[in-house]
Structure formats: structure tokens, C-alpha cells
Amino acid sequence: MSLTDNAPRHIPDRLRSPLQDRLVSWESLLLAVAIAIFIVNSLASPYFLNAWNLSDATFNFTEKAMIAFAMALLIISGEIDLSVAAIIALASTAMGVAMEMGAGTPVLVLVGLGTGLLCGAFNGALVTKLGLPSIVVTIGTMSLFRGISYIILGDGAFRGYPSSFSWFGQGYVFWVISVEFVIFLVLAVIFGVVLHKTNFGRMVYATGNNATGALFSGVRVDRVKMILFLLTGLMSGLAAICLTSRLGSTRPSIASGMELEVVTMVVLGGVNILGGSGSIPGVVIAAFVMGLVTFGLGLLNVPGIVMSIFIGLLLIGVIALPRLWTMWRKRAG
Amino acid sequence: MTHLKSREAILFGAILGLLLVVATRFPGFVAPENLIAVFTDTSPLIVLAMGQMAVILTRCIDLSVAANLALTGMVCAMINVAAPDLPVGVILTVALAMGAMLGAINGILVWKLSIPPIVVTLGTMTIFRGIIFLLTEGKWINAHEMSPQFTGFPRADLLGMPVLGWIAVLVSAVMLLAMARTTLGRSIYAVGGNPHAAVYTGIDVGKTQFAAFVISGMLAGLTGYLWVARYSVAYVDIAGGFELDVVAACVIGGVSIAGGAGTVVGTLLGALFLGVVKNALPVVDISPFWQLAISGAAIIIAVAFNAQSGRTKGRVILKSAEHAQ
Numbered sequence: 001m002s003l004t005d006n007a008p009r010h011i012p013d014r015l016r017s018p019l020q021d022r023l024v025s026w027e028s029l030l031l032a033v034a035i036a037i038f039i040v041n042s043l044a045s046p047y048f049l050n051a052w053n054l055s056d057a058t059f060n061f062t063e064k065a066m067i068a069f070a071m072a073l074l075i076i077s078g079e080i081d082l083s084v085a086a087i088i089a090l091a092s093t094a095m096g097v098a099m100e101m102g103a104g105t106p107v108l109v110l111v112g113l114g115t116g117l118l119c120g121a122f123n124g125a126l127v128t129k130l131g132l133p134s135i136v137v138t139i140g141t142m143s144l145f146r147g148i149s150y151i152i153l154g155d156g157a158f159r160g161y162p163s164s165f166s167w168f169g170q171g172y173v174f175w176v177i178s179v180e181f182v183i184f185l186v187l188a189v190i191f192g193v194v195l196h197k198t199n200f201g202r203m204v205y206a207t208g209n210n211a212t213g214a215l216f217s218g219v220r221v222d223r224v225k226m227i228l229f230l231l232t233g234l235m236s237g238l239a240a241i242c243l244t245s246r247l248g249s250t251r252p253s254i255a256s257g258m259e260l261e262v263v264t265m266v267v268l269g270g271v272n273i274l275g276g277s278g279s280i281p282g283v284v285i286a287a288f289v290m291g292l293v294t295f296g297l298g299l300l301n302v303p304g305i306v307m308s309i310f311i312g313l314l315l316i317g318v319i320a321l322p323r324l325w326t327m328w329r330k331r332a333g
Numbered sequence: 334m335t336h337l338k339s340r341e342a343i344l345f346g347a348i349l350g351l352l353l354v355v356a357t358r359f360p361g362f363v364a365p366e367n368l369i370a371v372f373t374d375t376s377p378l379i380v381l382a383m384g385q386m387a388v389i390l391t392r393c394i395d396l397s398v399a400a401n402l403a404l405t406g407m408v409c410a411m412i413n414v415a416a417p418d419l420p421v422g423v424i425l426t427v428a429l430a431m432g433a434m435l436g437a438i439n440g441i442l443v444w445k446l447s448i449p450p451i452v453v454t455l456g457t458m459t460i461f462r463g464i465i466f467l468l469t470e471g472k473w474i475n476a477h478e479m480s481p482q483f484t485g486f487p488r489a490d491l492l493g494m495p496v497l498g499w500i501a502v503l504v505s506a507v508m509l510l511a512m513a514r515t516t517l518g519r520s521i522y523a524v525g526g527n528p529h530a531a532v533y534t535g536i537d538v539g540k541t542q543f544a545a546f547v548i549s550g551m552l553a554g555l556t557g558y559l560w561v562a563r564y565s566v567a568y569v570d571i572a573g574g575f576e577l578d579v580v581a582a583c584v585i586g587g588v589s590i591a592g593g594a595g596t597v598v599g600t601l602l603g604a605l606f607l608g609v610v611k612n613a614l615p616v617v618d619i620s621p622f623w624q625l626a627i628s629g630a631a632i633i634i635a636v637a638f639n640a641q642s643g644r645t646k647g648r649v650i651l652k653s654a655e656h657a658q
Contacts, residue, residue: 126633132640135394135451136590139577140632147626154622252622260455273449303471305569309463316442316456323446 026270030285030318037289041296048299055176059246061265061291062180063239064258065283068265069191070235072283074228075266076195078208078275079134081123081229084236085258086145091115091240093149096158096250105164112241113234119145120233127229128222142259149252158250169246180242184287187235192280204228208275264315265290289314340587340639344602348609355613362616369494375608376501377402377556379601381575382582383508384549386600389583390525391542392592393443393450398553399575400461401435403567405557407465410474410483410567417480424483424558432554433547435461440546444539458576465569476565487563497559504552509597521545525592581628582607585635606631 042048067084074081094115095108103111119141126137171179195201206214207224215221244250263273269286271278290311297307356363381398388395408431409424435457442453476484487497512518523531524541531538561567586603588595607628614624 126637130637130640132636133590136580136584136636137633139580139584140629140636143577143581143625143629143632145629147623147629150622150625151620154620260459263455267452273452303466305463305466305471308459309467312456312459312463316448316453316460319448319452320442320446323448327446 027279027282027285030268030270030282030289034285034289034292037292037296041292041299044296045299048296051176053295053299055178055181057291057295058178058181058184060294061287062178062184063242063246064262064265064290065184065287066187066239066242067232067235067258067262068269068283068287069187069280070228070232071262072266072269072271072278072280073191073195073204074225074232075263075271075273076208076275076278077204077225077228078211079127079225079228080138080263080273081120081232082135082138082259082263083119083123083142083145084232084239084262085255086142086149087116087119087233087236088240088243088255088258089149089252090119090145091237092244092250092254093152093158093252095161095240095244097152099158099161105162105167108161108165109168109241112244113237116233116235116237116240117230118233119236120230121226123233124226124229128226146252146256153250153252159248161245161248166245166248169242169244180246183238183242188280188284192284195280200224200227205276208277261290261311264311268315268318341596341599341602344586344599344606348602348606351606351609351613355617359616362613369498371608371612372501372605373495373498374612375604376497377560377572378575378578378582378608379501379604380504380552380556380559381549381579382586382600382604383504383597384552385579385583386586386588386595386597387508387512387521387545388450388542388549389580389588389590390521390592390595391538391545392525392528393542393545394454394580394590395436395439395546395549396451396454396576396580397435397439397458397461398549398579399572400458401432401550401553402557402560402575403569403571403573404435404461404465405431405554406561406571407468407474407557407567407569409558410479410561411468413480413483414474414478417483421482421486425555428554428558429551430554432557433551435554436546436548436550437543439550440543443546444543447539450542462569469569471569474561474567479562479565484562484565487559497563500555500559504555505597505601512597517541517544522593525594527593578607578628581632584632584639587635587639589639590636603635 047053071081071084091112095112098108098111123134123138123141126132126141127134168179173179173182195204203214203219203224206217206219207221211221239255243255247254265286266278266283267273268289269278269283271283293310293314294307297310298304352363361367381402385395385398405428409428412419412424412427439450439453439457442448442457443450487495487500489496491499512521520531520536520541521544523534523536524538528538531541560572564571582604583595583600584590584603585606586595586599586601588600588603610627610631611624614621614627
């Protein structure tokens with residue numbers, strides 16, 4: 001896409017020390033942004049520093065972040081899944097159908113996760129077995145999955161989920177710590193360990209950096225990608241359970257446009273959209289940044305669509321500013 | 334013989350087949366007046382798909398077209414409310430210029446800062462929609478606030494077809510010539526086909542991508558005015574999600590998402606295919622809720638088909654390496 005890969009590599013005389021590296025890393029920059037937003041918010045609104053309000057704020061990002069973890073791995077491996085919000089719609093619809101047939105909470109959970117896995121398998125098969133570009137495949141399945149929801153529901157809705165089902169989206173584990181927030185934390189740790197501490201994680205990076213090279217080094221590239229599509233589908237199914245449980249109803253328009261927020265979160269977290277690099281801590285901080293921005297602006301009565309301007313500017317700004325900075329330094333030096 | 338097997342011929346056959354199936358039960362659907370109506374209804378999609386094609390050919394993607402359309406359309410409507418007597422020519426110029434400017438913002442970010450196009454246009458998509466809200470505070474501009482000449486232009490009849498339809502014909506014809514006969518058109522193919530080779534032949538890759546974004550933006554701006562005038566209403570969410578239909582039209586028409594391959598005729602047929610499906614569903618009494626799933630399935634089938642026919646036959650030395658590239 002760009003021609004930078006043709007340019008000679010700049011190799012420094014001495015590597016930077018790990019501490020120096022950590023100080024100027026993307027994650028610390030993001031963390032500084034998050035802290036700044038936190039301080040500005042607590043000064044701007046007297047309602048911000050309240051345990052219950054902050055707990056409510058976490059719902060702005062927990063469901064998206066669950067998907068964002070899997071999406072981060074998928075994007076690092078060089079693929080993308082734009083159908084995640086549509087998978088939520090289809091999984092939620094499937095749970096609604098199961099509920100109408102008298103299924104209890106455990107079955108609903110299985111149906112939600114199973115639908116997510118099936119959708120992920122469909123995407124993964126098209127990409128790995130037929131060798132199709134994932135961006136087009138998932139733009140297609142995005143219409144297909146949500147389309148099936150529309151065919152089943154039309155302009156109707158499913159209501160009346162069993163009361164035990166509401167635990168996922170409305171329950172609290174301890175004081176203000178919601179079930180969703182705990183799921184988010186547990187997943188953050190699991191995905192962090194998988195990506196940064198296991199062989200599989202190294203294979204994901206290798207696949208994204210050089211798929212052919214990885215293949216000749218013994219990485220089963222297609223299998224890695226298939227697993228990541230399945231994982232993204234599974235996480236979308238989980239997010240569907242949480243979101244459906246929180247809203248208490250299913251409409252075919254549920255979670256519409258969420259795929260863009262998930263991708264924004266991943267890119268904001270420092271994952272290279274072209275694949276090959278990124279980290280889970282970055283995505284976690286990005287989730288907090290997006291959640292805090294949305295919540296803070298909400299307290300100031302800023303309408304949702306105006307918040308989306310901030311998210312859009314944030315997305316372009318965090319990538320553009322460092323590049324402008326290097327360009328400016330090159331010109332000055 | 335090669336012509337018969339080409340992608341365009343197959344797609345053309347599919348559209349004809351679709352029309353025939355509908356016609357066996359509802360002959361009125363293929364009456365000339367109705368076909369013209371279907372074409373006119375598909376015109377905004379055709380115009381946008383032409384711009385999107387240029388962008389995708391250069392290995393980029395423009396997801397902000399629908400938001401650009403909505404923003405430019407809203408600004409045109411607001412100008413019309415403020416100055417009802419302004420001639421349509423001025424409005425058209427404003428729409429083209431403003432659309433081109435919004436496209437140039439995308440282009441500059443891709444060209445000068447080399448930010449991946451999908452990130453840039455995801456961002457500008459939400460920003461453009463947000464700006465409409467800031468401009469209007471969420472208010473609608475309705476038919477009674479617009480002047481008759483403003484809303485009448487795209488619907489005016491010219492030789493049996495509304496002006497809107499003729500604009501789609503004109504844009505397609507200009508693009509057909511431009512892609513085949515101008516330096517920019519050939520550069521667009523060259524950049525997408527092989528960016529490194531393009532650089533060595535003296536083509537500025539970034540600048541060409543910038544130009545493609547400006548074309549796409551300009552056509553989105555033009556469609557913005559036409560859309561608002563045709564439906565006589567402007568609000569934040571007009572054409573919401575339409576960018577995916579536009580990408581779908583290109584993909585169905587055989588434009589390769591990897592850049593460098595795709596034709597104006599193919600894109601036109603891709604848009605028409607979606608347009609015929611959309612208009613035929615209510616006629617054959619299938620719920621319009623089926624449309625989304627059908628266009629999704631069409632995209633997947635089209636891209637699978639394109640990949641099969643476009644695969645280069647090389648010698649496979651490692652069987653399992655075939656898919657990895």
C-alpha cells in the first residue's frame with residue numbers, strides 16, 4: 001500500500017534501553033491520554049467521581065472490548081472481521097427463537113455462543129479455504145447475517161427473556177463491580193497471556209508479518225487464521241449474550257454500527273491495521289479511553305452523534321499526530 | 334468466445350435472467366417505463382459506485398461516501414432554504430466542489446500521512462455525520478421548505494427519462510472515457526496493479542490515490558444534492574449504511590479489492606444487479622426484509638466467483654502454500 005517498505009531500514013547504533021522504550025511507547029502515550037481525560041472529566045462534571053456512575057460507564061465499552069480482544073489478534077494476523085455486529089444480531093435473534101421455544105438460561109447461553117462460533121467458522125472457511133480477501137467476505141457476511149435477522153424478525157422484537165438470564169448484563173459480582181466488567185478483566189488477562197506468552201501468540205505475529213515466511217517456518221497459517229475467526233465469532237456470541245441480557249430484548253437493528261467502534265478501539269490501542277504488530281494492554285487502555293470519553297461527554301449532555309466526532313478525530317489524530325511529529329522532526333533536523 | 338465468458342457477460346446474463354423470471358409472473362415489470370424507473374432508482378448507486386471503483390482500483394477504499402453525500406446534501410438544502418432563488422447550476426457547482434473538498438481531506442490524509450485508507454475513511458465517515466448534526470441540531474429540512482426548482486431538477490423529464498437517470502448515463506460515459514483514454518485513468522490502473530512498477534514509470538502513487546479520492550468525493554457530493562432533491566428531505570441519517578451497497582456494487586461488478594482490476598461496464602452492471610433485485614423483491618411479493626441477506630449472499634458469491642476465475646495458474650511447489658501467498 002505504501003512504499004515505505006522499499007526504503008532502506010534505519011538501524012540505530014545502539015538499541016534504546018527497555019525503560020526508555022516503555023516511556024515512549026504507544027501504551028504509555030494512551031495511558032497519559034486516559035488519565036488526562038479522567039482528570040478533565042472529574043473537573044468538568046461533579047457527577048463523574050461517583051462509584052456507581054463510573055460503574056455504569058464501564059458498560060459503554062465492556063461488550064465492545066470483548067470483541068476487540070479477539071479482533072486485535074485477527075487484525076495482527078493480517079485479516080479483519082467487519083461482520084461482528086451482524087453476528088451479535090444473528091446470535092441475539094437465535095437466542096430469541098430458542099427462548100420462544102421455551103429454552104432456559106443455560107441453553108440460551110449455548111445457543112448464543114454456538115451461533116457466534118458458526119458465523120466465525122463461515123467467515124473463516126471462506127477466507128482460508130477459498131482464499132478470499134477477508135474485508136470483502138465480511139462486508140458480505142455482515143449483510144447476510146443481519147439480513148437473516150431481519151428475515152426472522154422483520155420489524156418485530158423478542159422480549160421476555162427469563163429473569164435468570166438478566167444476570168449477565170445487569171448482575172453485579174461485588175458492590176459496583178458488574179458481571180460484564182469481570183468478564184472483561186478475565187478476558188483481558190487470557191488474551192494478553194495467549195498473545196504475548198504462548199507459541200500461538202508468536203504464530204499470530206508471524207502470520208501477520210510475513211504469511212509465506214511463517215508457512216515455511218512451520219506455522220499452519222490457515223489454521224491460525226481459522227482459529228482467530230472462530231475466536232472472533234465466539235466473542236461476538238458472548239457480547240450478544242451480554243447485550244441481549246442488558247437490553248432485555250432483541251431487535252434486528254441491535255448493535256448496528258458496532259463493528260466500526262470495535263475496529264476503532266483496536267486501532268486506537270496501537271494495533272497496526274495492516275497486521276504484524278499490536279498489544280493487548282494497548283487495547284485495554286483504548287477501551288477505557290473510549291469509555292471515559294463517551295461517559296464524560298454524556299454527563300455534559302453532549303449527544304451521541306457529536307461524541308462520534310470525537311471518536312473519529314481520536315482515531316485519525318492518534319495515527320496522524322505521531323507521523324506529523326516525525327515529519328516535522330525530519331524537516332527540522 | 335472470450336467475450337461470452339467474460340465477467341461482464343455473465344453478470345449481464347444474470348440480470349437478464351432475473352428480469353425474465355420476474356417477467357414470467359409480472360410482465361409489467363419489464364415494460365420500458367418500468368425499466369426506466371428501475372434505472373433511475375439505481376442512478377445514485379451507479380454514480381457513487383463509479384467513484385468508489387476509481388478508489389478501489391488504487392488499492393484504497395472509501396467508506397465515507399454516504400456520509401459525504403449526507404453532509405453535502407444537507408448543505409445544499411440549507412443553501413436552498415437561505416436563498417430559494419439561487420439557480421440549480423450554482424447548487425450543482427457547490428455540491429461538486431464541496432464533495433471534492435471532503436474527498437480531498439481523505440486523499441490528503443492517505444497521500445501525505447500515509448494513513449491506511451480504511452482507517453481514514455472510517456474516521457471521516459463518523460466526523461461528516463457528526464458535522465451534519467452540529468449544523469442542524471438534528472432538525473430535518475422538509476419538502477415545503479425547499480423551492481420547487483431545487484426539488485424539480487432531478488425529476489424533470491428529458492426524452493422520457495428523468496434528469497437523474499441521464500446524470501448516471503453521463504457519469505458512466507465520462508468515466509468510461511476517462512479510465513480508458515486519459516493519463517489519470519491509466520495511472521489509476523497502474524498504481525493498483527503494481528505500485529512499485531508505477532513509481533519506476535514516473536507515476537506518483539500517493540497523488541494518484543489522492544485524485545481517486547477527489548473523484549469519489551465529487552461524485553458523492555453531486556449525489557448528495559440529487560438525493561436530497563429527489564426525496565425532498567434532508568436529515569442526519571440519509572443514506573445510512575449506503576457505503577456498503579456501493580462497495581458491494583463494485584465487488585459484484587468484478588472490481589478486485591486488491592486493486593488494479595475492474596471495469597466501468599462491470600461496475601455499472603454490478604450496481605444494476607443490486608438495483609434490479611431491490612426493485613423486483615416487492616413485485617414478486619417477497620418481504621423487503623430479504624433484501625439485505627440477498628445482497629450479502631450476492632457479494633460472497635461474486636467475490637468467490639471472481640477469485641476462481643482470476644487465480645493465476647502457477648506451478649505449485651508446496652501444496653499447502655497455495656492459499657497463503
